[in-house]
Amino acid sequence: MTYSLEAFVNDLRRLTAEGGGPKDILPEVAPLAAKLAETPGWIKPDFYEVDPEQGIGITVLHEEADHTLLVETIVWAPGKGVLPHDHQTWGCVVGLDGIERNTIWKRNDDGGAPGHADLTVYHEANVGAGQTIVFMPDDIHSVQNHGDTPTLSLHIYGKSLAHVSRSEFDPDTSVVRPCPIRKKRPAA
Ligand SMILES: [Fe+2]
Numbered sequence: 001m002t003y004s005l006e007a008f009v010n011d012l013r014r015l016t017a018e019g020g021g022p023k024d025i026l027p028e029v030a031p032l033a034a035k036l037a038e039t040p041g042w043i044k045p046d047f048y049e050v051d052p053e054q055g056i057g058i059t060v061l062h063e064e065a066d067h068t069l070l071v072e073t074i075v076w077a078p079g080k081g082v083l084p085h086d087h088q089t090w091g092c093v094v095g096l097d098g099i100e101r102n103t104i105w106k107r108n109d110d111g112g113a114p115g116h117a118d119l120t121v122y123h124e125a126n127v128g129a130g131q132t133i134v135f136m137p138d139d140i141h142s143v144q145n146h147g148d149t150p151t152l153s154l155h156i157y158g159k160s161l162a163h164v165s166r167s168e169f170d171p172d173t174s175v176v177r178p179c180p181i182r183k184k185r186p187a188a
Helices: 006-017 022-038
Strands: 056-062 068-076 081-085 093-098 099-105 119-127 131-136 140-144 149-157 167-170 175-178
Touching: 006 022, 006 056, 006 068, 022 093, 022 131, 022 149, 081 099, 093 099, 093 119, 119 131
Parallel strands: none
Antiparallel strands: 056 068, 068 149, 081 140, 081 167, 093 131, 093 149, 099 119, 099 140, 167 175
């Protein structure tokens, strides 16, 4: 199969230039992400390097100069994950190696009480190699690697997550707060 990261980014540019919203873009992005996931040769060993403080390792493969179209891989160490969060832009994840548990959360309150959010589990999905999951800007999910080997996935977002104002949720304490900006490294 002939596809490449460069061709994928060009396809993303073409799709987003058509001016549609997330509901138009995501059904087009997901199969292309799956096609890239099936393409051999572009996954480098250093994509598997975990930042010990975060328990995950993020390698940025592409971001436009105006901070749109973020493409990055994330490796998740065994037993590691992230708390529920939103993205405030459209998102698509495709599995590359191993199985990641995605939990989709439902927010039950109206957002009227600052710092408070009442979440319950809505849906759980295992995302394995070549499988995709998509997110609308307000969707809330958490991710966990329940296995005993690292997992790797490719993440595509409409905007750089460092340049949006998004939230992190603690379902145990019903707290909502600004999502921490994760440490990332550029692709070598
Ligand atoms: Fe996420």
